[in-house]
Amino acid sequence: MTDQGKGMLLAFAGILVLSPDTLLVRLLDMPQWDLQVWRGLGQCGGIGLGVAAVYGASTFAVFRAVGRWGLLASVAQGAASILFVNALYLTSVANVLALISTAPLFGALMSRFLLGERLAARTWGACLLGMAAIGIIVGGDVGGEGSHLAGDLVALAQAACMAGAFVLVRKRAEVNMLPCMVISGALVALFSMAQGGGVVVPVDKLPLLVLLCFGVLAVSFGMLFLAPRYIPSPEVNLIMLLEMVLGPLLVWWVVGETVPPATMIGGGLLFATLAFHSWLGLHSVRRARRLARAAGG
Structure with a gap:
């Protein structure tokens, strides 16, 4: 199988496996910090066992290689995980998934101002349209009965933290940063325990909890x-947009949670903006590769 095939398979399979995440959170309906503890343990234990199985005696060296940038990325990813669940307890699934999908735009801005990378005109345009879409979504929750503004703001903070983690990982692109997911899982579990979370849960919730934390996540x-190691990040971002559609659809189908009108409008604009931006980015990457091959030939 080619690298393109491996990357596409990893990205599609990953997003399909991840899609029931928000639905399972709704079905579990358990205290937030208990759920956070389990999510952290599942991420730490599940991915940690995978890394140990692949690297064996070299596992410690692989963890040590992430360095201080990897530790910072772990903290950012851990914060994103905590904020994600917190947002689900404060606003609708559709709002959360729409707003956290802005992470690539936050990442582009961080790359510009923190790493000094130049941004293409299409990215600046996408940022402006993305801000308009965010305004529509959040504006629908300003005031009125049952306002979810706090949850929307938490979801935006999650997107910023997740983007920060990706930027830090890209800063050390030559290093395998998968151990960062293990470290961030441990940090989430420890922080959640400090907030009063525990591992004791009703027996009837264990099957779904194990499925979510040790399977789905x-x-x-x-x-x-792993997908960005084989295909360009714009292609991964494009595939990940599927969660914005699949997540709310599953939650609506199973538990009847509807999508607010403002979220349908803003989310549609956001989806179109991000999809078009990712497509342009992918086209640019492939064009650069063709020119490089032609020059080499």
């Missing part, structure tokens, strides 16, 4: 984290 994050 560990498997999906592992595959999505």
